[in-house]
Amino acid sequence: ASIYAPARYYERVRNFLSTYKKSSTIKNRLEWQYIAALFRSMLKLGVLHRGRWEYWKMLGWALLRKPKLFPEAVTLAIYGYHFRQVFQQQLTDAA
Numbered sequence: 001a002s003i004y005a006p007a008r009y010y011e012r013v014r015n016f017l018s019t020y021k022k023s024s025t026i027k028n029r030l031e032w033q034y035i036a037a038l039f040r041s042m043l044k045l046g047v048l049h050r051g052r053w054e055y056w057k058m059l060g061w062a063l064l065r066k067p068k069l070f071p072e073a074v075t076l077a078i079y080g081y082h083f084r085q086v087f088q089q090q091l092t093d094a095a
Contacts, residue, residue: 004087006051009080010058016076017062017069034071041078049081 003009045055055077062073 002084002087004080004084006049006054006080006084009083010051010054010077013058013073013076013080014061017066017073020069020072022069022072037078038074041074041081045077045081 041055046052046059049055058077059070059073062070066073
């Protein structure tokens with residue numbers, strides 16, 4: 001299993017978010033692009049992807065334990081998906 005496997009990756013995200021101190025000068029602005037990204041990630045990662053259970057578990061954790069960091073949790077979930085895609089492509093290219 002790779003370091004980007006959903007269970008391992010989302011565990012690291014939870015560990016990071018549990019200790020992360022967000023700057024008080026950084027404000028999350030709710031824009032339509034962010035809402036669209038959330039819904040795209042919910043479809044792709046939360047419904048279609050094989051790691052969907054881990055995705056929902058991490059988002060639920062973020063909503064309950066670190067609601068102010070929810071946008072960061074979504075962003076890191078999307079990054080993880082991208083990392084898995086790049087990793088898979090590298091494996092394919094190396095074969």
